[in-house]
Amino acid sequence: MLRRLLHLLRQDPSTRAERRWVDDIQFLCEQDGVAERELKARWREILAADGNITAAYLVRVSGDQRAEQTVVLAIRSRSGPDGALIGALGDQFRGFLSKDTFVDILFMSEPQERSVRAIANPFYAAP
Helix, strand or coil: CCEEEEEEEECCCCCCCEEEEEECEEEEEECCCHHHHHHHHHHHHHHHHCCCEEEEEEEEEEECCEEEEEEEEEEEECCCCCHHHHHHHHHHHHCCCCCCCEEEEEEECHHHHHHHHCCCCCCEECC
């Protein structure tokens, strides 16, 4: 069973990003809408400035033994999780959406990206 690393970024400034391992994530569909497209544009600038990021997707997922769905920023990186990148993405997110909203950030493996690519197009792809 593959284990996946998620970083949670919560709107509440008193809550720090936390790292956790989860199992059995199912990628369901691309998360897209007017607000999401604006957020993706803001994130695209940050991702483009990082030479290690090859692709990024905003997708709806379920799993980890929960019936509920959540939205995940799924990133393919040459170097794996990066605290500075997570912080920059979180700052943009916290400045954009409501206080009660959160996003999980997943640093994907190649097989995970193939699964995501089957249901969504990247909003960022390195040139």
